[in-house]
Amino acid sequence: MTSPIITVTLNPAIDLTVTLDDLTPGKVHRARAAQSNVGGKGINVAGCIADWGIPVLATGVLGRGNDATFTDFFKDKGIQDRFVRTAGDTRTNIKIADVVTGTTTDINLPGLTFDDETYDMVLDVLRREVVEGALVVLAGSLPLGQPASVWARLTADLCLLRCRVVLDTSGAPLAASLAAPRESLPFAVKPNRLELEAWAGRPLTEVVDIVAAARSIQALGIELVVVSRGEQGAIFLRGNTALSARLPVVNALSTVGAGDAMVAGIASSLADNLGLEALARRAVAFATAKLGRIGPHLPSPDDVRQLARRVDVAVLAS
Secondary structure (H helix, E strand, O other), X not given: OOOOEEEEEOOOEEEEEEXXXXXXXXXXXXOOEXXXXXXXXXXXXXXXXXXXXXXXXXXXEEEHHHOHHHHHHHHHHOOEEOOXXXXXXXXXXXXXXXXXXXXXXXXXXXXXXXXXXHHHHHHHHHHXXXXXXXXXXXXXXXXXXXXXXXXXXXXXXXXXXXXXXXXXXXXXXXXXXXXXXHHHOOOEEOOXXXXXXXXXXXXXXXXXXXXXXXXXXXXXXXXXXXXXXXXHOEEEEEXXXXXXXXXXXXXXXXXXXXXXXXXXXXXXXXXXXXXXXXXXXXXXXXXXXXXXXXXOOOOOHHHHHHHHXXXXXXXXXX
16 A cells, blocks of 8 residues: 555644625624634645545644544545544634635634643654655644744654655744754745745745745755745746746635645645656646635546646746
8 A cells, every 4th residue: 555645733723614795894794604624734735635535644633622523524535543632622713705805814713732742642653654755744833832943843853764744834933944954854845925035034026036035945955845826826946947837817715725735736746756847737736626615625636637737837947
């Protein structure tokens, strides 16, 4: 059996998505619909990978008080559940989807208590499950009160186990991970443009500026750098090659999780040993396909493959 892709979510959530016709602050609204889904970036990634048909194992930390929603999700998707359970409830995040503007407003609540003992339990799970060369996706924010170095610490531990780490985080945790010694760096990172600007410390308004900042990350020793750009698609760098890839704008039901779907496309492409162009096509197709779904779901693999064939890919000057 193929070794599963592993995803790690240290700050998961239940996402309550409320759909409105037009969000106006300070006004009373009548919702079109409300839907609860499991959330947390690593869980979203796992859901999309499972829909694509690649084995996936998910771990991290869940509260015992309300883990049934997650347990049911993992069972329905065929995801191997290796989450550590701790006292308390997993947090709820509120997503307000505005049908008129196509935008989503997020209200994220605090998460579970996380300490060194909990970290060690998660690491023990990973030590049992990983094999040499395993793909491990570390994704999302860190639990409340945790130092920014947690993802960097876990990446270093996984590098000692000879894993390939795909990191999707932002702010201080991203900066800490990129400041690690070369032998403890992630294999791939996927900041969005604003997250890359925050790391670079300057505006990145032009494609050439984005490529230059991404090259700076690559020069640290990162094999693959992907910068997502919303409706403008994404920029992909590996080796000496830089590509831009995008699909035409679609009428998005929800933008929540599109970046996570892109990470799922990246990880599944790495698992399949795809070249950079094929990886870019799949990653953008995953993200675009996700826009039509609420929750961590993709349409059929055939539908995603059709989108991938339509992706506009261009070589960028480096």
